[in-house]
Amino acid sequence: MTTLIRTKIKRKSISKLMKSKVLERDNHQCVYCGLSSKDGPLTMDHRIPLSKGGANKIDNLLTACLPCNRKKADGIWAIPLRLNEMNSHADKNIKNPLIEKFIHILSKPRTEFLSSMTVSDQGQIIGFSNQSLVIQTYSWLDGTASEIIVIPSTRLDDGTTIIYPTEDVMKKHFEQLVSLALSEAS
Secondary structure, X not given: OOOOOOOOOOOOOOOHHHHHHHHHHOOOEOOOOOOEOOOOOEEXXXXXXXXXXXXXXXXXXXXXXXXXXXXXXXXXXXXXXXXXHOOOOOOOOOOOOOOOOEEEEEOOOOOOOOOHHHEEEEEEEEEEOOOEEEEEEEOOOOOOEEEEEEEXXXXXXXXXXXXXXXXXXXXXXXXXXXXXXXXXXX
8 A cells, every 4th residue: 555645845935025026017916817906815826836846036926816826726827817818807808919929129229220139038928018018038049938027018119129920930030130140240
C-alpha cells in the first residue's frame, strides 16, 4: 500500500510595496473578470504558481478577485480571461481587437527609414486598458516568452509601436528590417 504524504510549500510573503505596485498596474481590478476593488476584495495571483516554479516577482503577479483566483487554482493560464476578452461579470462577449496581436516596441519614433536597430522589444499584447498595454515579450534568441511588461497606451499613437495581425507577419517584417540594415552596412 502506498501512502501519499503532502507537504505544504512555505510561501515567502509578498511585500506591501509590491502588492501596491501590482494593484496600481492592474488598475485595482481583477485581471480575469474586471471586478473592481470597490466591488469586492482582491488578492495577488501568481501567473505561474509557486508550486510550478513561479516566483514572487512583479512580472509573475496579477491582481485577482477571490472567485477567479480560486477557479484558476494552481493552473497556468496562458492569457488571463480578462486580458484575452476584456470582459466583465456582466458581459462576457466583449473582445478588444488589440488582444493577441503582435507588437514591436521601438526605441525611437517610427520614420520612413526604419532599421532593425530601432526595435527594442517584441511580443504579444495580452491586456489593454485606456491607460496601458500589457505585453508578453519574447526572447530574440529563441522566441520563448520572457517577461511581462506594461507600456502606456499612448505609445500606440506616438510612432513607437508597430502592431501585427500574426506572429508570422511580425517575423517577416523584422527579417526585412535586418536584411535592409545589412545591405545598408555593406
